Amino acid sequence: MIVLMIGLAVEVTAGVIFRYSGHSLVWYDEVATVLLAWVTFYGSALAVLKKGHMGVPEIVRMMPLGPRVAATILAQVLTIAFFLLLAWAGYSVMEVLATDYLVSLPKVSVAFVQSVIPISAVLIVIAQVLVFPDVMDEALRGDIVKAEELI
Numbered sequence: 368m369i370v371l372m373i374g375l376a377v378e379v380t381a382g383v384i385f386r387y388s389g390h391s392l393v394w395y396d397e398v399a400t401v402l403l404a405w406v407t408f409y410g411s412a413l414a415v416l417k418k419g420h421m422g423v424p425e426i427v428r429m430m431p432l433g434p435r436v437a438a439t440i441l442a443q444v445l446t447i448a449f450f451l452l453l454a455w456a457g458y459s460v461m462e463v464l465a466t467d468y469l470v471s472l473p474k475v476s477v478a479f480v481q482s483v484i485p486i487s488a489v490l491i492v493i494a495q496v497l498v499f500p501d502v503m504d505e506a507l508r509g510d511i512v513k514a515e516e517l518i
Contacts, residue, residue, distance in 0.1 A: 368406065368413055375402040394471035401469075401480050408483045412490035418498055428509060439506035447495050450488045457484030 382395030414420050427438050460481055467477040 368410055371402060371406050371409065375399060375406060378402060394469075397469055397471045404480075405483050408487035409490070412487050412494055415491050415494035416497065418501070427506070432507070432509070435509065436503070436506050439502060443495060443499055443502065447492050450491045450495070454485040454488035454492070457481065457488060461485065 464477040
């Protein structure tokens with residue numbers, strides 16, 4: 368994430384400098400868009416690992432033990448199922464885009480650019496599985512923590 372963010376900052380700064388000097392870089396806008404998308408998708412996977420996504424823990428926290436555990440398991444299963452579906456759909460889209468290339472960088476495949484979707488979806492599933500024991504422990508204790516309380 369740090370490398371992507373630094374790369375995005377350097378790329379946009381270079382684009383602005385070149386534009387003001389009268390020698391605009393043809394590709395900088397398209398590359399900035401791609402890098403921003405990558406930061407968003409890979410950052411989401413990192414947020415899952417740090418349990419930093421939005422939620423409504425107060426509702427789950429107020430539930431009795433049985434429904435609280437059931438709601439926690441259901442939420443985890445649905446989240447994993449959704450991102451497995453997204454990974455499959457993202458991979459399917461990559462096959463369709465295999466012959467397309469970026470307009471400003473004709474040697475860069477659109478499939479490479481869009482690979483962020485299935486890769487980040489798999490990373491999110493892995494992160495979800497890794498945090499599952501902690502989430503279940505919190506549900507069993509009734510000590511479900513808000514993301515902002517982790518900071």
